[in-house]
Amino acid sequence: MAASGLQRRVKRGWVWNQFFVLEEYTGLEPLYIGKLHSDMDKGDGSIRYILTGEGAGTTFTIDDGTGDIHAIQRLDREFKSQYVLRAQAMNRQTDRPLEPESQFIVKIQDINDNEPRFVDGPYAAAVPEMSAIGTSVIQLTATDADDPTYGNSARVVYSILEGQPYFSVDAKTGVVRVSLADMDRETRENYTVVIQAKDMGGQLGGLAGTTTVEISLSDINDNPPMFDQRLYQMSVPESAPVGTVVGRIWARDRDTGVNAHTWYSIVDGDGRDTFDVSTDPTRAFGVITVKRPLDFESKVSFTLKVQGANAEAELASRHRGPFTDATIVHVSVEDVDEPPVFQLNSYVLELPEDAEVGTVVRSVSARDPDAANNTVRYSIDKGSDLEKFFYIELTTGALMTLRTLDREELDWHNITVLAMEMNNPSQISSVAVAVRVLDVNDNAPxxxxxxxxxxxxxxxxxxxxxxxxxxxxxxxxxxxxxxxxxxxxxxxxxxxxxxxxxxxxxxxxxxxxxxxxxxxxxxxxxxxxxxxxxxxxxxxxxxxxxxxxxxxxxxxxxxxxxxxTLPANLSRGALIAILACIFVLLVLILLSLRTHRKKPYLCDREENVHENIVRYDDEGGGEEDTEAFDIAAMWNPREVHKLRQDMLPEIQSLSRYVPHACVAGPTSGDGSVRGYVLAKLLDADLDPCVPPYDSLQTYAYEGEGSVAESLSSLQSGASNADHEYDYLSDWGPRFKKLAEMYGVLETQSSSPVW
Structure with a gap:
């Protein structure tokens, strides 16, 4: 097989050539590509040509009788640059191949039908302000889909359409560069640059594409901080604690970010030791604070020289410095009414426990720190001295004892002394006073x-x-x-x-x-x-x-x-008989006591017993007198001690022991009887089962100091016979009645024997 244009034969059965065809054919007729011909073809129509491979039948067709190949579709090199096809000559009658199958290629020739494209556009870039001319900003690349090996269809040239005179672009490489010196971000920060890419080497008739580059100037530290004010006026009360914020100052910097960070310091002034300045977290403001306690009476105003500074400019050759600025801060101290101030923060005092009541421990004094120097009054906090061991003099602050101290009971006294301004009671201060009680030898072993x-x-x-x-x-x-x-x-x-x-x-x-x-x-x-x-x-x-x-x-x-002392031969039966007799006697005694009692000892809270005790000292009506009085008069007519069940007895250690002399009768002395009766009354007062209103009628104690002399039947022989009472002879039954009312009489009689 050979192409129709060839005149030389070859030994192969196929004579053919490589086919070329231009892309983008727009004619109405199929595009002729070439012809296939076998040397066995006699022209009598006995041979049939068959075309197979890429695009056979769809993109390419062949005339099976003549071998002419046509393109029936529009070809695009950028879509497919070549097709591989196979040709076969068959006997039309027998349908057998006359020659082996052969392969050939159809190449698509390029035309300039694609413009350059910026695939990654539009672009954004940044360059430091004040950059030198020629500083590279960004490199752009445009691609052309045409065949770069065929003609100039894919040779691209770059040019700048917008952005002059600030920026330029390299025609071959597409690198955008700075073309104007000293561009200042603080003057203009953003620029829009339009770049064009044109094929055919930029010749007339070439295709072109464009893209946009947004270029911003990044900041450098080329501006110093500047205070808005040359003088700041501030004030603070003298009572402001350490760390109180007095005010804020600001040194404005036209730079941004870290280039605008400003650090503040006090470089001069008489307030350097009293005030401090720090930079807030935003690194923009300076904060003036109190460094030491203030006192209006000592100093009323301070002057500070504050400096704001940041890092030097990155461009040393273009250093415009200085990158610091200073301002003056004037701080006025305001007077406030302050509470009194004690001489010491706390007091530790010592005092022997045998110190007399009224002993001055120490003077705990305070003063008014204000210029008015108001009078100070002193007192002890009630909550710190509940038992009132101490007293402080109102005007002098002299701390003295009010009660006898006992180290064995309490060896430390912690009290709080208060000082108050007389003209302003709201101004109160306090101080802790610890008093140690020193031991003296006042306890016997x-x-x-x-x-x-x-x-x-x-x-x-x-x-x-x-x-x-x-x-x-x-x-x-x-x-x-x-x-x-x-x-x-x-x-x-x-x-x-x-x-x-x-x-x-x-x-x-x-x-x-x-x-x-x-x-x-x-x-x-x-x-x-x-x-x-x-x-x-x-x-x-x-x-x-x-x-x-x-x-x-x-x-x-x-x-x-x-x-x-018991007999050695005493039998067990005898012991049991003795114990039985003792038990019977005890039962009889108990029964006898029960019969003589007027009322059973029952704890009846609802019973209201109102017996009376008649004080004979008032020359009353004897047993007919029903006016009650305090039973404590039986102890001593001049002393009144209320021993009631609903009141705390003042006699706290009254013994239950009854001396032997009390059993002998009233002739032993009225003191013994009085002690025994008081002991029994105290037992009744402490017994929860006894009614709360007990009283007793007795005439064994006449009393003393009567203004009408003695009219008692005990000592008056001229008394009316109808009302003669033999109290001495009748004391035994009356004493037994008392024993029945308040319990079994307890006696103890013993003599020390060595």
Whole structure:
């Protein structure tokens, strides 16, 4: 097969050439590309040509009889630059191939049908202000879809359409550069530049494309900060605490960002030690603050020279400096009414506990710091001295004692002293005063253990009975030193002796042997303890020593003497009979007491008992007088002590012990009877089951100081016989009645035996 234009034969069966065709054919007829011909073709129509491959049948067609190839569609090189086709010559009759299949290429020739394009446009760029001429800003690239290897269709040339005289563009490379010196951002910041790209080397008839570049000038530090004011006037009250903001100043900088950051400092002035300046977080403002406490009375105004500065310009050759500026700040201190000021921030005082009431501890004084110097008045905060141990003089501030101090009860007193301006009570200040109570030797030592012990019946002479130690509430600086001894009346005690060990302890030792329970079971030994303080304090305690039966190891078995006087052959039945008799007697006694009681002892809160106590001192009507009065008059007519169930008794340590003399009768003295009755009344007052309105009628105590002399039936022999009362002879039944009303009579009778 060979192309129709070739005259030379080749050995191959196909004679053909590479085909070329221009793109963008716009004719009405199919575009002839070329012809295929086989040397076996005799022209008789016996050969049929077949075309296969890329675009066969759709883009390209072949005349199967002549072999002519046509393009039936518009070709675009930018879409596809060449097509690979295959040709086959077939016998039309037998449909067999006459030659092997051959391949050929159809190339599309380029024409200038595409303009240059800026794929990444439009563009944005920045360049520092004050940049030199020729400084590169950005490089632009335009692409042309035409064939760069064929003609000038794809050769692009750049030019600037807008943006002169500030910027220019390189015609070959597309680099945009600065073309004007000293461009100032503070004058103009943004520029719009239009760049054109034209193919065909820029010749006439070439295609062109354009793009836009937005160029902004970036800031450099080429402007110094400038204060808006040459003088700032500020004021602050003298009571302003440290750190208070006085005011703000601003040094304006035309630069932006970090180039406009300004740091402030005080460089001169008489207020450099009193005020401070700092830069706020935005790095724009200076903040004036109080550095030290202010005092209007000391200084009323201050002057500050404040400087604002930032970094130097980046362009050293174009340094326009200086990049600092200064201003004057005048600060006035305003007077305020201040509270009094104490001489010290706190006071620690010492005072011995034996100081007399009214002793001046110290003068806690304060003054008015204002120029008016108002008078100051003093007082003690009630909440700090609830028990009122101290008093402060109103005008002088002298702190003195109001009560007796006791270190053992409270060794530190923490009080708060208040100072107030007389002309302005709202101005109050306070100070803490700590008073330490110093110890004096005002407490006697005492034995620190139980005052009861025992000695075995089989004890020998010189045997240890009890080891003694003592306690002292005082705290002498060198430490306690105790001395032990027997009281004078027991110095010659035949049974026991005391040994002082000289180490703050002592021993009680037996002086003899041969002890017997049947002779004596209890011994009382008075022991004296003395300290070595100044003054010397001592106390005497009675040690009760019981004689007991012990085993061979010294362990106590029994201390009852009766157990050793019973017959040895007493049977168990006899013991049971004795106990039964005792039980029957107790039951009878209890029943007898119940029958003599007028009312049962029931805790009835609703019962309202109104018995009366008649004070005989007022010469009343005796038993017919029903006007009640305070029972405390029986204790002493001149002293009134209300012992009521609904009131706190003032006698807080009234003993339940009744002396033996009280049992003997009224002849023993009215003091004993009075003590016993008061003890019983106190028991009733403290008993929640006793009605709240108890009273008692008795005439055993006449009273004293009667203005009408004695008219009592107890001492007047001229009394009316119809109203003669034998109180002395009738005292026994009346005393029994009192015992029935207030409980079983408690008595105790013992005599100390050594």
């Amino acid at each position: 005492s034995l620190s253990h139980s005052l009861e012990t025992y000695v075995c019946e089989n004890a020998k002479a010189g045997q240890l009975v009890q080891a003694l130690t003592a306690l002292d509430l005082d705290e002498p600086p060198p430490g306690h030193r105790f001395h032990y001894s027997l009281s004078d009346e027991a110095r010659n005690n035949p049974n026991f002796t005391l040994r002082d060990n000289q180490d703050n302890s002592a021993w009680i030792l037996t002086r003899r042997g041969g002890w017997a329970l049947r002779d004596q079971t209890t011994f009382f030994l008075p022991v004296s303890v003395q300290d070595d303080g100044e003054p010397v304090q001592s106390s005497t305690s009675t040690l009760t020593i019981r004689l007991c039966s012990c085993d061979h190891q010294g362990a106590m078995l029994s201390c009852d003497a009766e157990a050793y």
